[in-house]
Amino acid sequence: MNKHELADLRRDFAVGGLSESDIAANPFEQFAVWMNDALKADIIDANAMTVSTVGEDGRPSVRVVLLKYYGEEGFAFFTNYESKKGRDLTANPFAAMHFFWPQLDRQVAVYGRVEKTSREESEKYFKSRPVDSRIAAWASAQSRVIESRDVLDKRFEEYKEQFGHDVPLPPFWGGFRLTPERFEFWQGRQNRLHDRICYQQDGDAWTITRLSP
Numbered sequence: 116m117n118k119h120e121l122a123d124l125r126r127d128f129a130v131g132g133l134s135e136s137d138i139a140a141n142p143f144e145q146f147a148v149w150m151n152d153a154l155k156a157d158i159i160d161a162n163a164m165t166v167s168t169v170g171e172d173g174r175p176s177v178r179v180v181l182l183k184y185y186g187e188e189g190f191a192f193f194t195n196y197e198s199k200k201g202r203d204l205t206a207n208p209f210a211a212m213h214f215f216w217p218q219l220d221r222q223v224a225v226y227g228r229v230e231k232t233s234r235e236e237s238e239k240y241f242k243s244r245p246v247d248s249r250i251a252a253w254a255s256a257q258s259r260v261i262e263s264r265d266v267l268d269k270r271f272e273e274y275k276e277q278f279g280h281d282v283p284l285p286p287f288w289g290g291f292r293l294t295p296e297r298f299e300f301w302q303g304r305q306n307r308l309h310d311r312i313c314y315q316q317d318g319d320a321w322t323i324t325r326l327s328p
């Protein structure tokens with residue numbers, strides 16, 4: 116296959132800036148300001164984030180998941196614990212979460228340690244999902260090789276018949292909550308002179324630094 120050039124694709128970033136005098140002292144507050152801006156801007160899947168993990172083989176993996184809640188107690192998403200990401204995080208509980216909101220010329224990265232949410236917390240979220248999504252959680256051995264689409268559809272129908280509307284939380288399914296140790300807020304600026312503000316946890320406090328773009 117020929118080489119496909121994308122080098123001419125470029126745009127300038129001119130929406131705004133990020134200065135030390137505007138930002139919150141607390142990164143969770145700063146994150147809430149930017150997440151609310153993204154929601155107000157009607158960015159599709161504003162809560163979608165790329166989560167990167169590193170497994171036992173030392174190699175990184177990435178995928179998009181939906182952030183379901185965030186706050187001082189952590190940033191949570193829900194998944195199959197036996198998936199690739201689930202196995203990676205069980206072996207090595209450090210992860211990175213990344214949001215890209217192109218309409219606002221912004222990205223945010225959040226780094227920290229991950230732990231499983233309690234069964235009660237997972238149950239509460241699981242019950243809030245549409246019934247077919249709950250059945251799908253049972254039907255999909257996420258990240259495992261499957262012979263065909265038909266096999267998946269058949270498993271879905273079988274679980275649907277077995278559970279009806281009363282679908283229990285699968286033992287292999289639940290939440291991961293990341294406790295942030297570091298944040299980076301990035302605002303695109305003109306001439307590639309972007310603003311990058313980092314928060315690093317320092318005991319109970321957060322140290323704020325600016326990085327070169």
Ligand SMILES: Cc1cc2nc3c(=O)[nH]c(=O)nc-3n(C[C@H](O)[C@H](O)[C@H](O)COP(=O)(O)O)c2cc1C
Pocket residue numbers: 160163176177178179180181182192193194195198199200201257258
């Ligand atoms: C917008 C979007 C949202 C997604 N949300 C989730 C999610 O919340 N949980 C999840 O397990 N997978 C979600 N997925 C699917 C994952 O990207 C991924 O394919 C799946 O979790 C398997 O990943 P793994 O094999 O690396 O574990 C989402 C995909 C997209 C594109």
